[in-house]
Amino acid sequence: MDYLTFLLAILHVYKALCEEMFWDTTVKLAKNMTLECVYPSADTLTQMEWFKINATEKESIVIFNPYYGVMIRKPYVDRVYFFNSTMTPNDMTLSFHNASEADVGFYSCFLHTFPHGPWEKVIRVVPSDSFETAVPSNSRIVSEPGKNITLTCQLQMKWPLQQVMWEKIQPHQIDLLTSCNLSQGRSYTSKYRRRILSNCSQGMRRASIVMPYVTASDSGLYRCRFKASTGENETFVMRLTITDGETDNRYILFVAGGTVLLLLFVILITTVIVILHKRGKRRQQSVLVKESWDTQNKAANNYRSPMFTNQPPDDAREDIYVNYPTFSRRPKIRV
Structure with missing residues (x-):
């Protein structure tokens, strides 16, 4: 079998595997992504292991034992870590650093529990544009x-x-x-x-x-x-x-406080408008009164009598009176 035929056979097997595989969660590929795996029962966890499911085999990523701790396989050292296993014993969520297109595929979270035995969750990671x-x-x-x-x-x-x-x-x-x-x-x-x-x-x-x-x-x-x-x-x-x-x-409380503030704002705006309106009205009345007063004064000046305007000053009249010629009375002649 040549290389091309072998590659086509691998692709065919992988396609058939993907079509027949049943997964529980679909995750969008991200540089820092998390594969969630939480055992819902209260059983005792004896051991667990994460796998990447390839076309022909399962590739071990990390294994965890409550007594012996964690062992990360070489290709994944400094790339994966458990998210919350120290705080919640049944939480085996796995986090990735600097994930790439090579991390697209199927993953298995496989747990051994007591007394119910094995439990497995399958997760599918897809490219971001396919999510x-x-x-x-x-x-x-x-x-x-x-x-x-x-x-x-x-x-x-x-x-x-x-x-x-x-x-x-x-x-x-x-x-x-x-x-x-x-x-x-x-x-x-x-x-x-x-x-x-x-x-x-x-x-x-x-x-x-x-x-x-x-x-x-x-x-x-x-x-x-x-x-x-x-x-x-x-x-x-x-x-x-x-x-x-x-x-x-x-x-x-937020809605009530907002309503009160809105009501106070409306009252303030209404008060300002009323005050400005009253001031404008008073200013308008003042202008009208002034214009009416000026009109009356002008009318009074236009209709004043002219006889006083052509008379000479009082001192001039006095001079005329003083300089007016006097006539002595003619004495009577007796015969």
Whole structure:
């Protein structure tokens, strides 16, 4: 077998493996990425190991034992570390430094537990441009912490239903919560970090999941996907918001304080407008009174009598009187 034939055979095997492999989480490739693996049960962890699943074999990345510690394989030294294993024994989340296109592929988080035995979660890492973007939500559900929440979606299409899947969508990853194969009547519960209850029965037209005792970490987008035997698909997206009592109180105080400030601002603006309006009105009245007074004065000056204007001054009249010639009385002559 020549090199080209061997390469084609490897690619064919890898493609078939990818098509048949069932993964629990899809993660978007990033320079610093995290592969989440949290064992949801309270069993005792005896040992765990991370693998990268290649076309023909599993490549060991790191192995952890509660008594002997951590051993990282050579190709991954200084590139990976456990995110939270020292604080939470069942949290085997693996973080990558300086990840590249070579890190795209499938990964396995394999745990040995007591008393339930082996447990495995499969994660698929895809290039950032291949990571699907969530569509806007069709509905919204708001609840308080500690409640049991039921998410339900109703099938609209009339074709025979083959599969129903529930997923939680985040900006960097998509987690499979549950998958129901109606043609076989089997339900698969994913290796999600919290308990999920679901219904799965042949002929059903409505799908639902139940999350007991929700917390703030359960908030987010949830997607229900129907797949018909004819290949048709139908999708519903809903947003779940878990509120916090303290947050609600702060929000109420914030809204109330904003309302009071807005009311005070409106009162202040109204007062300023009224004061300016009154001042303008007074100024206008003052101008009108002044103009009326000036008009009356001008009219009085125009209609004053002219006889006083042509008379000489008082001192001139006095001179005329003084210089006026006097005549002596003629004496009588007696005969």
